[in-house]
Amino acid sequence: MTNHAVFDYRDFQRWRRPFEIGFWLASYVLNATFNSVTSAIDHAALPAWEPWSWEWSSALVLLALVPAVIAVERRWPFRFDTWRRSLPLHLLASVPFSLIHVGGMIALRKLAYAMAGQHYDFGLWWPNFGYEYLKDVRTYFSIIAMLALYRLWLLRLQGEARLLVAPEEGPPVEPVERPERFLVRKLGREFLVNASEIEWLQASGNYVNLHVRGRDYPLRATMAGIEERLDPARFVRVHRSYFVNLDYLTEIEPLETGDARLQLRDSVKIPCSRRYRAALRERFGQPDCAKPVAS
Incomplete structure:
Protein backbone atom coordinates (compact mmCIF):
# COMPACT_ATOMS: atom_id res chain seq x y z
CA MET A 1 0.00 0.00 0.00
CA THR A 2 2.82 2.38 0.87
CA ASN A 3 4.67 1.92 -2.43
CA HIS A 4 1.44 2.45 -4.36
CA ALA A 5 0.77 5.66 -2.41
CA VAL A 6 4.27 6.90 -3.09
CA PHE A 7 3.84 6.21 -6.79
CA ASP A 8 0.57 8.10 -6.77
CA TYR A 9 2.15 11.10 -5.09
CA ARG A 10 5.12 11.18 -7.45
CA ASP A 11 2.80 10.81 -10.43
CA PHE A 12 0.69 13.66 -9.08
CA GLN A 13 3.80 15.82 -8.64
CA ARG A 14 4.40 15.69 -12.40
CA TRP A 15 0.88 16.99 -13.01
CA ARG A 16 0.60 19.18 -9.93
CA ARG A 17 1.08 22.53 -11.66
CA PRO A 18 -1.40 21.88 -14.51
CA PHE A 19 -3.85 20.45 -11.97
CA GLU A 20 -3.68 23.53 -9.73
CA ILE A 21 -4.06 25.94 -12.64
CA GLY A 22 -6.84 23.85 -14.16
CA PHE A 23 -8.70 23.67 -10.87
CA TRP A 24 -8.94 27.44 -10.47
CA LEU A 25 -9.75 27.97 -14.15
CA ALA A 26 -12.51 25.36 -14.11
CA SER A 27 -13.90 26.68 -10.81
CA TYR A 28 -14.25 30.26 -12.00
CA VAL A 29 -15.43 29.37 -15.51
CA LEU A 30 -18.19 27.12 -14.15
CA ASN A 31 -19.13 29.61 -11.43
CA ALA A 32 -19.24 32.54 -13.87
CA THR A 33 -21.30 30.55 -16.35
CA PHE A 34 -23.81 29.43 -13.73
CA ASN A 35 -24.12 32.94 -12.27
CA SER A 36 -24.51 34.44 -15.74
CA VAL A 37 -27.38 32.11 -16.59
CA THR A 38 -29.22 32.82 -13.33
CA SER A 39 -28.54 36.55 -13.61
CA ALA A 40 -29.86 36.59 -17.18
CA ILE A 41 -33.04 34.87 -15.98
CA ASP A 42 -33.43 37.37 -13.12
CA HIS A 43 -32.95 40.29 -15.56
CA ALA A 44 -34.88 38.92 -18.52
CA ALA A 45 -35.91 42.45 -19.56
CA LEU A 46 -32.27 43.38 -20.27
CA PRO A 47 -30.14 42.27 -23.22
CA ALA A 48 -28.40 38.99 -22.33
CA TRP A 49 -24.91 40.45 -22.75
CA GLU A 50 -25.38 42.81 -19.79
CA PRO A 51 -25.76 40.24 -16.96
CA TRP A 52 -23.12 38.10 -18.64
CA SER A 53 -20.70 41.06 -18.64
CA TRP A 54 -21.41 41.67 -14.94
CA GLU A 55 -20.58 38.11 -13.92
CA TRP A 56 -17.62 37.54 -16.22
CA SER A 57 -15.96 40.86 -15.39
CA SER A 58 -16.06 39.90 -11.73
CA ALA A 59 -14.87 36.34 -12.33
CA LEU A 60 -11.94 37.34 -14.54
CA VAL A 61 -10.57 39.80 -11.99
CA LEU A 62 -11.03 37.33 -9.12
CA LEU A 63 -9.24 34.65 -11.12
CA ALA A 64 -6.35 37.05 -11.76
CA LEU A 65 -6.15 37.72 -8.01
CA VAL A 66 -5.88 34.04 -7.00
CA PRO A 67 -2.03 33.93 -7.37
CA ALA A 68 -1.76 36.98 -5.09
CA VAL A 69 -3.93 35.32 -2.43
CA ILE A 70 -1.82 32.15 -2.70
CA ALA A 71 1.34 34.23 -2.17
CA VAL A 72 -0.16 35.94 0.88
CA GLU A 73 -1.28 32.60 2.34
CA ARG A 74 2.20 31.16 1.87
CA ARG A 75 3.65 34.14 3.71
CA TRP A 76 1.11 33.86 6.55
CA PRO A 77 -0.17 30.26 6.51
CA PHE A 78 -3.70 29.80 7.81
CA ARG A 79 -3.57 26.65 9.95
CA PHE A 80 -4.96 25.46 13.26
CA ASP A 81 -1.79 26.55 15.08
CA THR A 82 -1.36 29.90 13.29
CA TRP A 83 -4.86 31.19 12.49
CA ARG A 84 -5.06 33.56 15.48
CA ARG A 85 -1.88 35.29 14.39
CA SER A 86 -2.60 35.26 10.67
CA LEU A 87 -6.32 36.14 10.78
CA PRO A 88 -5.79 39.92 11.31
CA LEU A 89 -3.24 39.95 8.49
CA HIS A 90 -5.63 38.21 6.11
CA LEU A 91 -8.46 40.55 7.07
CA LEU A 92 -6.16 43.44 6.25
CA ALA A 93 -5.17 41.82 2.94
CA SER A 94 -8.83 41.37 2.02
CA VAL A 95 -9.24 45.16 1.73
CA PRO A 96 -6.82 45.69 -1.21
CA PHE A 97 -8.11 42.40 -2.61
CA SER A 98 -11.60 43.88 -2.74
CA LEU A 99 -10.42 47.29 -3.99
CA ILE A 100 -8.57 45.68 -6.91
CA HIS A 101 -11.50 43.39 -7.64
CA VAL A 102 -14.06 46.17 -7.69
CA GLY A 103 -11.82 48.56 -9.63
CA GLY A 104 -10.93 45.93 -12.25
CA MET A 105 -14.52 44.76 -12.48
CA ILE A 106 -15.77 48.32 -13.15
CA ALA A 107 -13.07 48.88 -15.78
CA LEU A 108 -14.05 45.70 -17.67
CA ARG A 109 -17.74 46.55 -17.48
CA LYS A 110 -17.13 50.06 -18.80
CA LEU A 111 -15.16 48.53 -21.65
CA ALA A 112 -17.96 46.05 -22.45
CA TYR A 113 -20.61 48.76 -22.34
CA ALA A 114 -18.50 51.09 -24.48
CA MET A 115 -18.14 48.37 -27.10
CA ALA A 116 -21.93 48.12 -27.12
CA GLY A 117 -22.25 51.89 -27.47
CA GLN A 118 -23.57 52.37 -23.94
CA HIS A 119 -22.39 53.78 -20.61
CA TYR A 120 -21.91 51.78 -17.42
CA ASP A 121 -22.68 53.51 -14.12
CA PHE A 122 -21.47 51.79 -10.93
CA GLY A 123 -23.30 54.31 -8.75
CA LEU A 124 -22.05 55.84 -5.51
CA TRP A 125 -18.62 54.38 -4.81
CA TRP A 126 -18.50 53.91 -1.03
CA PRO A 127 -21.98 52.46 -0.41
CA ASN A 128 -21.60 50.10 -3.33
CA PHE A 129 -18.04 49.21 -2.36
CA GLY A 130 -19.21 48.28 1.14
CA TYR A 131 -21.71 45.90 -0.40
CA GLU A 132 -19.06 44.44 -2.70
CA TYR A 133 -16.55 44.09 0.16
CA LEU A 134 -18.97 41.96 2.17
CA LYS A 135 -19.04 39.57 -0.77
CA ASP A 136 -15.32 39.83 -1.45
CA VAL A 137 -14.26 39.03 2.10
CA ARG A 138 -16.24 35.80 1.85
CA THR A 139 -14.62 35.05 -1.50
CA TYR A 140 -11.15 35.80 -0.11
CA PHE A 141 -11.56 33.41 2.81
CA SER A 142 -13.13 30.76 0.61
CA ILE A 143 -9.88 30.78 -1.38
CA ILE A 144 -7.90 30.56 1.88
CA ALA A 145 -10.08 27.64 2.99
CA MET A 146 -9.51 25.81 -0.30
CA LEU A 147 -5.75 26.30 0.05
CA ALA A 148 -5.81 24.96 3.61
CA LEU A 149 -7.84 21.89 2.60
CA TYR A 150 -5.56 21.29 -0.37
CA ARG A 151 -2.50 21.44 1.91
CA LEU A 152 -4.06 18.92 4.30
CA TRP A 153 -4.85 16.62 1.39
CA LEU A 154 -1.25 16.84 0.13
CA LEU A 155 0.12 16.09 3.58
CA ARG A 156 -2.19 13.09 3.88
CA LEU A 157 -1.08 11.81 0.48
CA GLN A 158 2.59 12.57 1.02
CA GLY A 159 2.87 11.70 4.71
CA GLU A 160 3.87 13.91 7.62
CA ALA A 161 6.65 13.22 10.12
CA ARG A 162 6.49 13.85 13.85
CA LEU A 163 8.97 13.67 16.69
CA LEU A 164 8.42 10.98 19.27
CA VAL A 165 7.34 12.33 22.65
CA ALA A 166 7.86 10.97 26.14
CA PRO A 167 5.10 8.62 27.39
CA GLU A 168 2.71 9.85 30.07
CA GLU A 169 3.84 7.06 32.37
CA GLY A 170 7.18 5.33 32.68
CA PRO A 171 10.53 6.05 30.99
CA PRO A 172 10.78 6.40 27.20
CA VAL A 173 11.92 3.31 25.33
CA GLU A 174 14.46 5.39 23.39
Whole structure:
Protein backbone atom coordinates (compact mmCIF):
# COMPACT_ATOMS: atom_id res chain seq x y z
CA MET A 1 0.00 0.00 0.00
CA THR A 2 2.82 2.38 0.87
CA ASN A 3 4.67 1.92 -2.43
CA HIS A 4 1.44 2.45 -4.36
CA ALA A 5 0.77 5.66 -2.41
CA VAL A 6 4.27 6.90 -3.09
CA PHE A 7 3.84 6.21 -6.79
CA ASP A 8 0.57 8.10 -6.77
CA TYR A 9 2.15 11.10 -5.09
CA ARG A 10 5.12 11.18 -7.45
CA ASP A 11 2.80 10.81 -10.43
CA PHE A 12 0.69 13.66 -9.08
CA GLN A 13 3.80 15.82 -8.64
CA ARG A 14 4.40 15.69 -12.40
CA TRP A 15 0.88 16.99 -13.01
CA ARG A 16 0.60 19.18 -9.93
CA ARG A 17 1.08 22.53 -11.66
CA PRO A 18 -1.40 21.88 -14.51
CA PHE A 19 -3.85 20.45 -11.97
CA GLU A 20 -3.68 23.53 -9.73
CA ILE A 21 -4.06 25.94 -12.64
CA GLY A 22 -6.84 23.85 -14.16
CA PHE A 23 -8.70 23.67 -10.87
CA TRP A 24 -8.94 27.44 -10.47
CA LEU A 25 -9.75 27.97 -14.15
CA ALA A 26 -12.51 25.36 -14.11
CA SER A 27 -13.90 26.68 -10.81
CA TYR A 28 -14.25 30.26 -12.00
CA VAL A 29 -15.43 29.37 -15.51
CA LEU A 30 -18.19 27.12 -14.15
CA ASN A 31 -19.13 29.61 -11.43
CA ALA A 32 -19.24 32.54 -13.87
CA THR A 33 -21.30 30.55 -16.35
CA PHE A 34 -23.81 29.43 -13.73
CA ASN A 35 -24.12 32.94 -12.27
CA SER A 36 -24.51 34.44 -15.74
CA VAL A 37 -27.38 32.11 -16.59
CA THR A 38 -29.22 32.82 -13.33
CA SER A 39 -28.54 36.55 -13.61
CA ALA A 40 -29.86 36.59 -17.18
CA ILE A 41 -33.04 34.87 -15.98
CA ASP A 42 -33.43 37.37 -13.12
CA HIS A 43 -32.95 40.29 -15.56
CA ALA A 44 -34.88 38.92 -18.52
CA ALA A 45 -35.91 42.45 -19.56
CA LEU A 46 -32.27 43.38 -20.27
CA PRO A 47 -30.14 42.27 -23.22
CA ALA A 48 -28.40 38.99 -22.33
CA TRP A 49 -24.91 40.45 -22.75
CA GLU A 50 -25.38 42.81 -19.79
CA PRO A 51 -25.76 40.24 -16.96
CA TRP A 52 -23.12 38.10 -18.64
CA SER A 53 -20.70 41.06 -18.64
CA TRP A 54 -21.41 41.67 -14.94
CA GLU A 55 -20.58 38.11 -13.92
CA TRP A 56 -17.62 37.54 -16.22
CA SER A 57 -15.96 40.86 -15.39
CA SER A 58 -16.06 39.90 -11.73
CA ALA A 59 -14.87 36.34 -12.33
CA LEU A 60 -11.94 37.34 -14.54
CA VAL A 61 -10.57 39.80 -11.99
CA LEU A 62 -11.03 37.33 -9.12
CA LEU A 63 -9.24 34.65 -11.12
CA ALA A 64 -6.35 37.05 -11.76
CA LEU A 65 -6.15 37.72 -8.01
CA VAL A 66 -5.88 34.04 -7.00
CA PRO A 67 -2.03 33.93 -7.37
CA ALA A 68 -1.76 36.98 -5.09
CA VAL A 69 -3.93 35.32 -2.43
CA ILE A 70 -1.82 32.15 -2.70
CA ALA A 71 1.34 34.23 -2.17
CA VAL A 72 -0.16 35.94 0.88
CA GLU A 73 -1.28 32.60 2.34
CA ARG A 74 2.20 31.16 1.87
CA ARG A 75 3.65 34.14 3.71
CA TRP A 76 1.11 33.86 6.55
CA PRO A 77 -0.17 30.26 6.51
CA PHE A 78 -3.70 29.80 7.81
CA ARG A 79 -3.57 26.65 9.95
CA PHE A 80 -4.96 25.46 13.26
CA ASP A 81 -1.79 26.55 15.08
CA THR A 82 -1.36 29.90 13.29
CA TRP A 83 -4.86 31.19 12.49
CA ARG A 84 -5.06 33.56 15.48
CA ARG A 85 -1.88 35.29 14.39
CA SER A 86 -2.60 35.26 10.67
CA LEU A 87 -6.32 36.14 10.78
CA PRO A 88 -5.79 39.92 11.31
CA LEU A 89 -3.24 39.95 8.49
CA HIS A 90 -5.63 38.21 6.11
CA LEU A 91 -8.46 40.55 7.07
CA LEU A 92 -6.16 43.44 6.25
CA ALA A 93 -5.17 41.82 2.94
CA SER A 94 -8.83 41.37 2.02
CA VAL A 95 -9.24 45.16 1.73
CA PRO A 96 -6.82 45.69 -1.21
CA PHE A 97 -8.11 42.40 -2.61
CA SER A 98 -11.60 43.88 -2.74
CA LEU A 99 -10.42 47.29 -3.99
CA ILE A 100 -8.57 45.68 -6.91
CA HIS A 101 -11.50 43.39 -7.64
CA VAL A 102 -14.06 46.17 -7.69
CA GLY A 103 -11.82 48.56 -9.63
CA GLY A 104 -10.93 45.93 -12.25
CA MET A 105 -14.52 44.76 -12.48
CA ILE A 106 -15.77 48.32 -13.15
CA ALA A 107 -13.07 48.88 -15.78
CA LEU A 108 -14.05 45.70 -17.67
CA ARG A 109 -17.74 46.55 -17.48
CA LYS A 110 -17.13 50.06 -18.80
CA LEU A 111 -15.16 48.53 -21.65
CA ALA A 112 -17.96 46.05 -22.45
CA TYR A 113 -20.61 48.76 -22.34
CA ALA A 114 -18.50 51.09 -24.48
CA MET A 115 -18.14 48.37 -27.10
CA ALA A 116 -21.93 48.12 -27.12
CA GLY A 117 -22.25 51.89 -27.47
CA GLN A 118 -23.57 52.37 -23.94
CA HIS A 119 -22.39 53.78 -20.61
CA TYR A 120 -21.91 51.78 -17.42
CA ASP A 121 -22.68 53.51 -14.12
CA PHE A 122 -21.47 51.79 -10.93
CA GLY A 123 -23.30 54.31 -8.75
CA LEU A 124 -22.05 55.84 -5.51
CA TRP A 125 -18.62 54.38 -4.81
CA TRP A 126 -18.50 53.91 -1.03
CA PRO A 127 -21.98 52.46 -0.41
CA ASN A 128 -21.60 50.10 -3.33
CA PHE A 129 -18.04 49.21 -2.36
CA GLY A 130 -19.21 48.28 1.14
CA TYR A 131 -21.71 45.90 -0.40
CA GLU A 132 -19.06 44.44 -2.70
CA TYR A 133 -16.55 44.09 0.16
CA LEU A 134 -18.97 41.96 2.17
CA LYS A 135 -19.04 39.57 -0.77
CA ASP A 136 -15.32 39.83 -1.45
CA VAL A 137 -14.26 39.03 2.10
CA ARG A 138 -16.24 35.80 1.85
CA THR A 139 -14.62 35.05 -1.50
CA TYR A 140 -11.15 35.80 -0.11
CA PHE A 141 -11.56 33.41 2.81
CA SER A 142 -13.13 30.76 0.61
CA ILE A 143 -9.88 30.78 -1.38
CA ILE A 144 -7.90 30.56 1.88
CA ALA A 145 -10.08 27.64 2.99
CA MET A 146 -9.51 25.81 -0.30
CA LEU A 147 -5.75 26.30 0.05
CA ALA A 148 -5.81 24.96 3.61
CA LEU A 149 -7.84 21.89 2.60
CA TYR A 150 -5.56 21.29 -0.37
CA ARG A 151 -2.50 21.44 1.91
CA LEU A 152 -4.06 18.92 4.30
CA TRP A 153 -4.85 16.62 1.39
CA LEU A 154 -1.25 16.84 0.13
CA LEU A 155 0.12 16.09 3.58
CA ARG A 156 -2.19 13.09 3.88
CA LEU A 157 -1.08 11.81 0.48
CA GLN A 158 2.59 12.57 1.02
CA GLY A 159 2.87 11.70 4.71
CA GLU A 160 3.87 13.91 7.62
CA ALA A 161 6.65 13.22 10.12
CA ARG A 162 6.49 13.85 13.85
CA LEU A 163 8.97 13.67 16.69
CA LEU A 164 8.42 10.98 19.27
CA VAL A 165 7.34 12.33 22.65
CA ALA A 166 7.86 10.97 26.14
CA PRO A 167 5.10 8.62 27.39
CA GLU A 168 2.71 9.85 30.07
CA GLU A 169 3.84 7.06 32.37
CA GLY A 170 7.18 5.33 32.68
CA PRO A 171 10.53 6.05 30.99
CA PRO A 172 10.78 6.40 27.20
CA VAL A 173 11.92 3.31 25.33
CA GLU A 174 14.46 5.39 23.39
CA PRO A 175 16.02 8.88 23.67
CA VAL A 176 13.50 11.65 23.16
CA GLU A 177 15.92 14.58 23.07
CA ARG A 178 17.93 12.91 20.30
CA PRO A 179 15.49 10.48 18.68
CA GLU A 180 16.64 7.39 16.85
CA ARG A 181 13.36 7.22 14.95
CA PHE A 182 10.64 9.55 13.64
CA LEU A 183 6.93 8.82 13.50
CA VAL A 184 5.37 9.20 10.04
CA ARG A 185 1.61 9.35 9.45
CA LYS A 186 0.47 8.59 5.93
CA LEU A 187 -3.00 7.83 4.55
CA GLY A 188 -4.32 7.07 8.03
CA ARG A 189 -1.47 4.71 8.96
CA GLU A 190 1.61 5.29 11.10
CA PHE A 191 5.10 3.85 10.78
CA LEU A 192 8.58 4.63 12.07
CA VAL A 193 11.55 5.97 10.10
CA ASN A 194 15.05 5.45 11.45
CA ALA A 195 17.02 8.67 11.84
CA SER A 196 19.98 6.94 10.18
CA GLU A 197 17.88 6.52 7.01
CA ILE A 198 17.31 10.26 6.61
CA GLU A 199 19.58 11.31 3.75
CA TRP A 200 19.11 15.07 4.01
CA LEU A 201 16.81 17.68 5.50
CA GLN A 202 15.54 20.88 3.90
CA ALA A 203 13.75 23.88 5.43
CA SER A 204 10.42 24.70 3.81
CA GLY A 205 8.51 27.50 5.49
CA ASN A 206 7.34 26.29 8.89
CA TYR A 207 8.35 22.73 8.03
CA VAL A 208 11.55 20.76 7.63
CA ASN A 209 11.35 18.10 4.93
CA LEU A 210 12.97 14.77 5.79
CA HIS A 211 14.24 13.08 2.63
CA VAL A 212 14.13 9.29 3.00
CA ARG A 213 14.66 6.89 0.07
CA GLY A 214 13.34 9.32 -2.51
CA ARG A 215 10.40 10.48 -0.38
CA ASP A 216 9.91 13.76 1.45
CA TYR A 217 8.14 13.82 4.82
CA PRO A 218 7.42 17.31 6.19
CA LEU A 219 8.13 17.75 9.90
CA ARG A 220 6.61 20.76 11.62
CA ALA A 221 9.77 22.28 13.08
CA THR A 222 12.42 24.93 12.51
CA MET A 223 15.98 24.28 11.42
CA ALA A 224 17.29 25.61 14.73
CA GLY A 225 14.92 23.38 16.67
CA ILE A 226 15.67 20.22 14.70
CA GLU A 227 19.43 20.83 14.86
CA GLU A 228 19.33 20.22 18.61
CA ARG A 229 17.66 16.84 18.06
CA LEU A 230 20.05 15.49 15.40
CA ASP A 231 23.14 13.40 16.07
CA PRO A 232 26.10 15.75 15.32
CA ALA A 233 28.28 12.74 14.50
CA ARG A 234 26.00 11.91 11.59
CA PHE A 235 24.23 15.12 10.49
CA VAL A 236 26.03 18.30 9.43
CA ARG A 237 24.51 21.65 8.56
CA VAL A 238 25.78 22.73 5.14
CA HIS A 239 23.43 25.61 4.37
CA ARG A 240 20.92 27.72 6.24
CA SER A 241 18.25 25.51 4.65
CA TYR A 242 19.99 22.11 4.52
CA PHE A 243 21.41 19.34 6.70
CA VAL A 244 23.06 16.27 5.20
CA ASN A 245 23.68 12.80 6.56
CA LEU A 246 27.41 12.20 6.12
CA ASP A 247 26.75 8.51 5.47
CA TYR A 248 25.09 9.48 2.17
CA LEU A 249 27.55 12.17 1.04
CA THR A 250 29.71 11.08 -1.90
CA GLU A 251 31.34 14.23 -3.29
CA ILE A 252 32.10 17.86 -2.46
CA GLU A 253 32.48 20.04 -5.55
CA PRO A 254 34.05 23.47 -4.88
CA LEU A 255 32.63 26.46 -6.74
CA GLU A 256 34.38 29.65 -7.80
CA THR A 257 32.12 31.67 -5.53
CA GLY A 258 33.57 29.96 -2.46
CA ASP A 259 30.48 27.85 -2.00
CA ALA A 260 30.27 24.16 -2.86
CA ARG A 261 27.91 21.63 -4.37
CA LEU A 262 27.35 18.34 -2.55
CA GLN A 263 26.40 15.13 -4.32
CA LEU A 264 24.63 12.36 -2.44
CA ARG A 265 24.26 8.67 -3.20
CA ASP A 266 20.97 9.20 -5.03
CA SER A 267 22.72 11.74 -7.32
CA VAL A 268 20.84 14.63 -5.69
CA LYS A 269 22.94 17.79 -5.50
CA ILE A 270 22.64 20.09 -2.50
CA PRO A 271 24.16 23.57 -2.05
CA CYS A 272 26.81 24.09 0.60
CA SER A 273 27.39 27.71 1.55
CA ARG A 274 30.83 29.19 2.15
CA ARG A 275 29.96 29.59 5.83
CA TYR A 276 29.70 25.81 6.37
CA ARG A 277 32.11 24.53 3.71
CA ALA A 278 35.31 24.72 5.76
CA ALA A 279 33.77 22.91 8.73
CA LEU A 280 32.46 20.19 6.43
CA ARG A 281 35.88 19.58 4.88
CA GLU A 282 37.51 19.46 8.29
CA ARG A 283 35.21 16.56 9.15
CA PHE A 284 37.09 14.64 6.45
CA GLY A 285 40.50 15.86 7.60
CA GLN A 286 41.03 18.14 4.60
CA PRO A 287 41.17 21.80 5.61
CA ASP A 288 42.40 22.85 2.14
CA CYS A 289 39.19 24.26 0.61
CA ALA A 290 40.62 24.50 -2.91
CA LYS A 291 40.37 20.78 -3.69
CA PRO A 292 37.29 18.63 -4.21
CA VAL A 293 36.74 15.80 -1.79
CA ALA A 294 35.04 12.48 -2.47
CA SER A 295 33.95 10.48 0.53
